[in-house]
Amino acid sequence: MKNKKLLFVTQFEELWFDALQSLMDLRKAGFNHAVFLHVIQRDKVAMHRGKGYLKDEEIKLREIANVRFIDWAESLFEQGMEVGAYIVVGNPLPKIISTASEEDVDLIVTGSHKQGKFEELYGGSDTLDVLQRTSKPVLIYKYVLPSGAVNERPFERPLLAVDWSNASERAADHLLEYKNILKSVVVIHVASEKEFKGTSAMDVQSIRKENKMKMEKICESFERQGIQAESHLYIGDTGEQIEKAAREREATMIVAGTTGVSSLKERLLGGVATRLVKYTALPILLVPAGTVK
């Protein structure tokens, strides 16, 4: 099995060591190398009127991050993992992209990084910007369940949302790479109500049958690997129905492909990814268009 690398991005706000530890199941899927990244945001140390560049503040922040990373690394090293760390000053987005590329990681793990009030107006999250600029799959890791407990087996029962695009086909292929840690998979397709407008009962059943058949084909690809799979057709608003299905089917994670739609458009239109990142309590694995297998 190929040794895989994950990039664990933490601002020490959302993702802590217990989040990392809860992902250790990924070792069974070949992830034996964790790279930590902490970005000290430039405005925390940048030039301030009358003070200049806050070098002492940068050193302090670097050392705090270093102490945390050493502690985390010790735990992973002792489990036989390979570990690397970056503590850098700059803007998070380009640093995430450049580190992911430099280390040639197979998965980026990040928090949902909610921003300030202005960005909230646009339903924003810079996590979505990462997706626009990388071909790597991104796991937006929400690891604390609404009950307060840690989601210890996020890959146990993922919900795969498909829309018959190339991106969702890639998402299905990508999910199969985790076959050693998947127990069951819920495949859903959300049809729009518009699709059923003005059609006869026969037409409606035909649409249902066609979608079910396509979903069953995906299910078969998982079942061939010994993973239980089930398919469900939902009707309505995509984001709302994905959330609903995840809840009803007791999914541990949501997986979807993402197309290259611009971040601004996605935000202004309140797209599916935005909605999921913002509202669902589950981890979300987004597989961008162009992801290299």
Added chain:
Amino acid sequence: MAKKVLTVDDDPDISAFVKTVLEENGYNAVIAKNGETGLSMARKEKPELVILDVLMPKQSGIKMYRELKSDVALKNIPVIILSGIAKRTFLRSQEALTEFGDLPVPEPELYIEKPVEPDELAEAVKSLIGG
């Protein structure tokens, strides 16, 4: 001719510190910033001693040490581990890798937890490769 010492550390301040200590004590210092380049420099430069950090990008000191000690041409080069990572962790990680099927490797010649004083470092180097 001055004896050559390879220092592998991603922190430029530490590398500069070690280089200064080595040069002030008559050694020839060469620098690498991670395990990957460290290993290729060890092959190319054939140093008499390696001073190795553990937590680094690209390839950790744990992996580089293992590769160094598994390479017939390099395994006799003494190694000082100079790291913030505890010695116990280093040894346990090597044990864990052995349990996963890699060949066992010997303990490093010396292990110094950061920070290190210049005199302590100079003495450590001298004890392994002489003045």
